Amino acid sequence: MAASAGGSPEPDRSPRGSEDGRRWTPRTVGGWVYLGVLVIDAVGLLLALAGAWRVGVAVLGASLLLAAVARLLLRGRDAGMLAVRHWAIDAALLAITGGVVLALAATVPGR
Numbered sequence: 001m002a003a004s005a006g007g008s009p010e011p012d013r014s015p016r017g018s019e020d021g022r023r024w025t026p027r028t029v030g031g032w033v034y035l036g037v038l039v040i041d042a043v044g045l046l047l048a049l050a051g052a053w054r055v056g057v058a059v060l061g062a063s064l065l066l067a068a069v070a071r072l073l074l075r076g077r078d079a080g081m082l083a084v085r086h087w088a089i090d091a092a093l094l095a096i097t098g099g100v101v102l103a104l105a106a107t108v109p110g111r
Contacts, residue, residue, distance in 0.1 A: 026080060026081075027080070028074075028077060028078050028079065028080035029074055029078050029080065030070065030071075030074045030078055030079035030080030030081060030082040030083065031080035031081055032080075033066075033067065033070040033074070033080070033082060034067070034080060034081040034082055036066075037063045037064075037066060037067045037070075040059060040062070040063040040066070041059075041060055041063050043059060044056045044057065044058075044059030044060040044063065045060070047059060048060075054105050054106075054108075054110065055105075057101060057104065057105040058101075058102060058105040058106075060101055061098045061099070061100075061101030061102035061104075061105060062098065062102065063098075064094050064095075064097050064098030064101060065094070065095060065098035065099070065102070067082060067094045067098075068090075068091045068092075068094035068095035068098060069091075070082060071083070071087060071090045071091040071094060072087070072091045075087055
């Protein structure tokens, strides 16, 4: 940060993750999978908001299962933002949550 004429520091306006001003992109396969899961989640939420809530919730559950499979396959530094804890704990929590969400989508009575 550079100091302005008033003496207070001026905030850095460059994009995060790059020192040469380029846009930030994921550096790992897991980062790309994470972004893909977020896109799938956005589609699921849009479907749920549009009225097809059962399909939207099922898409959300499926995206969690996709993240679980990716976490199982990608170890170490390749997992990127999918890695929060130990790989087995991450995969188990994602799979359990995805399975429960899919089960709810299938069993909650409709109108």
